[in-house]
Amino acid sequence: MPSDRIVERRRVFQQYKADVKERGKPFYPFAMFHDTVMSLVVVAVITGLAIVWKYSTPGDHIGTDPGWLGKLYDDPADPGTINFVPRPDWYFYFLFYLLRIFKWPNSVIIGTIGLPTVLLVLLLLVPFIDIRSERRLLRRPVAIVASVLVVVSMGVLTYKGATAKESLGSELVAKVPGWAKAANFTANKQAVGGAHLFAVSGCLNCHTYQGTGGGFAGAPNLTAEGAKNKGVQFQIDHLKCPACVNPGSPMPSFAGLGEANLKKLASFLEASKGTK
Amino acid sequence: MATRRMTRSEQLQQTIMYPVDWLEERSGLVGGLRYFLFRKVPGDINWFQTLGSATLTAFIVQALTGVILAMYYKPDPNSAYDSIQHITNDVFAGWLVRGMHRWGASVFIILMFMHMGRVFLFGAYKYPRELNWIIGVLLLASGLGEGFTGYLLPWDQTAYWATVVGININGTAPFLGPFLAQFLQGGTYINADTLSRFYAIHMLMIPGAIAALIGLHLYLVIRLGVTSPPWSKEAAGTGPLNGASPNGRATRTGLSRFRRGR
Known part of the structure; x- marks a missing residue:
């Protein structure tokens, strides 16, 4: 015998399907128009970034000098001369900066593996933690707090990672x-x-x-x-x-x-x- | 005369439609496409709900530019760097294709996060769409895996040393860590095979997984439908609109029981 909650959410989904059938609009052309416009914007932005990357590089646009978006390429990899800056791509900066917060040997594993694993598992479990059917944001205070915390902390860690100084x-x-x-x-x-x-x-x-x-x-x-x-x-x-x-x-x-x-x-x- | 013209246009139509009908009879694909295009979506969906298809577009850009790059790139420590220079400086529009692949990666990752944020804020991961959220998280992890493995391929100083440390960090994980590090490197140390291994993971293994997961993701989107924005007064799931329900769907969901209980 399914619980009231399960009966209720099944009923709401059946209602959703009936409502969409009755007063929805066809995907083509309405939603597809929006999707197409957005996709064109995406392609334009990517192309624009590629052009800026190339043409803001000083000189004849082929060297290793950084332009507005960074170097086209660094010097060749050389396992022998070890003057390096272990810096990942920007979307890993938040992980990168975690490594400066946790210290070897006792807690570094929390930063490298522990925290990211816990966050990934929590992310996977979101639909099973939040099982209410309420979707309006103002009535989901925990969801608001959690999302603000995640966005702020990832933003701060990314910023700190980006501005972390490496000495030459x-x-x-x-x-x-x-x-x-x-x-x-x-x-x-x-x-x-x-x-x-x-x-x-x-x-x-x-x-x-x-x-x-x-x-x-x-x-x-x-x-x-x-x-x-x-x-x-x-x-x-x-x-x-x-x-x-x-x-x-x-x-x-x-x-x-x-x-x-x-x-x-x-x-x-x-x-x-x-x-x- | 009129009858003859009718017959002729019918014949013409039949000739044009013949391949379509042939395909439909043998595969049902035409009906499937028709269902995909003309299926109903809620009337109140908005621009935030284009982020998913935008992410798909970014992935397609990555796939296409990636195929072109693979035609010129050489996954060998002795020639990888030179082939990147060759692509950037000599090949026709090579700089554009490489630039689009490099920056498309960032755009892809940003769009995945934005799409996930939209789904979270709309509460669109709730029953019956839980499974699609999980597939989405796996897609996010795979996308980050693409970022990690692709970063090594230019085989320059930044790429090399970031990856050395990255692999070593993977290696610190309990139990699985050493195996993972060994798998990524193809040995105990980063060596000549590591580059081709990263290349294979980057262009075959993970993209294959991503393509399969995207297929599942879209199948579930089409099967379960798109949600209305939660604030919408005419959200699908509210029941017939008769103006009697100013609170939208809330009076009919869990909240109604909450109110009755009080």
Whole structure:
């Protein structure tokens, strides 16, 4: 025996079908006209964006200089020189920025996997959470609050993700002497060389060092990494395959830098025993 | 004389209609198309309800430009970047096709979110349309998957490193994470096979799934009908209009029982 609610909603749907049959209008030409106009607008907008992307690129419109809508293409991918900014397309910025909020190792998984999974499941379950037949917005306060919260938080996260600053390697190199002095490894040539590599290899897009850097994906602060006395060999192994030494680490492999460079970086990390 | 002309025009009509009738007799497709075009929709639907077909248009743009790009693109780490440059700078209107594909992706994603917002605010996911909401969420997830896999294909620095970190983040998921990362990369590390793997996922696997899901989505839209805007005084589901019901459908739905109970 179906409940009153089920009987009622079945009745309303039968009524809907009867009403549409009686006083609806045919899809063609009425609704189809609206759909066609809207589709033409969509195609025009897409074409317009493509034209602006190309013709706002400076010079002869073929280089890697950014136009109003960004670069036509970046420099070729090079797994060896690791001066990179791990930045996704704009519609992933909200996820991207979540990675700056949650910190490694305890809660980063909440930002990377936990929250998005929970949101996806909640989204799938919407029709089973909201089972009332009321459709008028003013009588659905929970739906209003939920949608405002979602739109605002996604908007803020997207904006923060879009404006999040990544430091350029060239600016960071200027800080190397200061780092060496503060951490007291100026005399250690290997470590100073490693500090240069550290500055230009994109490490600070995620890690922080003496107050500089991204704090992205929960990457730890490395100012006092050497104080843990893990040893040069450990650091080299970790740089080659972070997830092998530290299971679940999202850090990419830096094996492409080569043995000599890895040794410099490792010496730098071991020499970084914090500032006094 | 009049009779002969009639016969002739009838013959002409019969000749013109012959292929249509032939097709109809063997497939029923003509009747199906006629049903699709002339089915009734509520008289009060509005412009917000064109967002779904706009999203479909954006997908069709992606499919068409994607096919053209696939004719020139080479999913191999040694030549991918060069083929993108070739498309952008040498191929006739290649910059336009690539630009439309690149920006069409953003438009597609925005339209999916707007369409979903419209359905949510109209309460159009409610009985009996729950299943279509679920299919829509799967379409949204697949669309984002297209965005993720397509981003690597230009094989430039931005693409490469964003994807390295993206895969590593997938890899941090409990249980499934390492398998997912390995599946995406085609190995323990990002390697020469990763690019062709992303290409296959981007242009065969996910688009196939999206096309099938769109088919189901549209089937359910046609079967269950389009909702009236919830604020409409003449919303379908209200019953015959006789001016006696200023509150529209509300007096006849759950709310009426709420009122009676009070």
